[in-house]
Amino acid sequence: MRPLNITELFLEQFETHDILGLIDLSNSVGWDYDVDEVTTVMSSGRIYGHKNDEGQIVSSAAIIDYSSKLASIGMVIVREDYRGMGLGRKAVEKCLESVPINTPIMLIATEDGKPMYEKMGFHTIDIVSKYLCNSYEPLITSSDLYSNISPLSEEDLSGVISFDTEAFGVNRETFLMNRINQSKDSLVVKSLDGAIIGYGLSVKGPVNLILGPIVAADSETALLIINELAKNHPGKLRIDVPSGNDIYMSKLEKCGFIKVSQPPIMLINSNELPLRNNTLYSIAAQIFG
Template sequence: MPTSSLTLPIRRLTPADLPAALDLSADRSWSREEHKWRLLLSAGTGYGIDAPPDDPEGGLIGAFVLTSCPGYGCVGMVLVARRHERRGLGGRLMRHAIAEAGDRVLFLYATDNGRPLYERLGFRAVGAVTTLSGAFVPGGTTEPGVRVRPATAADLPGILALDLPVAGMDRTHLLTRLPAFADALAVAHGPDGRLTGYGAAWPNAGTTVIGPLIAENPATARALVTFLGARAAAPVRFDVDDRHPDLARWLRARGLSGDMRSTLMVRGAAALPGDISRRFAPYSVALG
């Protein structure tokens, strides 16, 4: 008699599960995002369900990653193998994520396919991003009063101090990984020399993702994107929040395009904390 996938245990993933996680991503026609998966499995906690013994394909048939900050948790990479879909595995994985989170506020970026499940589990939509990508074309002018340069180790305390009130949560364990994770990390200064923003660019499945990006104002955000985008070795990807329509128009004018949408959803609070007026790009839609 075939084994029911709903009775299989959910276990914690380790770095040794990376090949299986990549295979599961490919099964769902997602890119094999090895660099991002390595970060997720080190900065967060991965959970997965192994195929039953009578499944000839083997490997993982379900997975997700929970990345936590004090008081908050982000759920990402929720995946169920095609051959096991529509059997309740997605709901089981998400209920496990909710249980593991305890009293923490949970948030995630949902695809249109996943959103009904998350709504049934108590998540509510509080925003959305559009994924834009393409060869970045730098503009012919600079942003007056903004100086951007590569970050150094001495900038990390300033980056952490700038990030905390804008993100609304302590992301130290994520941001301290940026120098090793990113291809480029930049900081911006105003005329008085004060730190006014930072941004990172990192490689992911044939693109250069720009994020996180925190800036005091839109001009500083544009200056950081220009600095990072002009140095990108691959087409740029930028997940732009609906609440920054002017930035979206500017990015499209600089050569990026796209209409893939992800809905920001929250469970356990009316909204996420922080200051969206200065939060221009997430670290990743899998990390918030």
């Protein structure tokens, strides 16, 4: 028997005092959001959902709007006892309504969520490959290229944002600044003439060290960044890779990464994502697109 009738639930935008409640919701379905991750989501976009009459959060959906050219939806969660009541759909609809009309909106779907998104008008345009690694085996790398990898500095920020814009298709400065602040390590690679040819971040989660975004001029540079971010980490790693990077993925597998799923990338209000230049080797996380 369901705990409450849907008319007794309240849809609202969550604030910082709701972060612990959102983490409890995440834990209830086996997801591993923590304070830092939810803070980055909230600082970069908006999170909506329902509370019951006791103030417990029972559903959520987040939207990160990068510009009128693209937004990304994620963190779509419904507590088990409250499923089948349309709460997830209502939270997602609130996200859709919160951005300018006809804004292309993407999401990376779970298997359970895909049918709902299809009914709402989303269609599959691609996949992303989720990789996990329990024991990383370092790559043999080029010392010449390696010498040009350094911690990302404030002076590098404008160049990194421009480099990322070409890779992702839209400017996502607010998100990147929040993600860099959250990161365990942030690295930049420069050519001999000082031009940025790659950057990468690692973010420490409760279970995995998340590697991404990784943006690079070529797969060798991307792998050098991965090696530097991962080589001294004793625990588990996670990386999510867009399609079209087969050579890169095969080398990741030689380092100990195992492909565990290929969730679909879905889109509404457009037939394709904004134009990208094929330098996005790993996304930040599924919620951020």
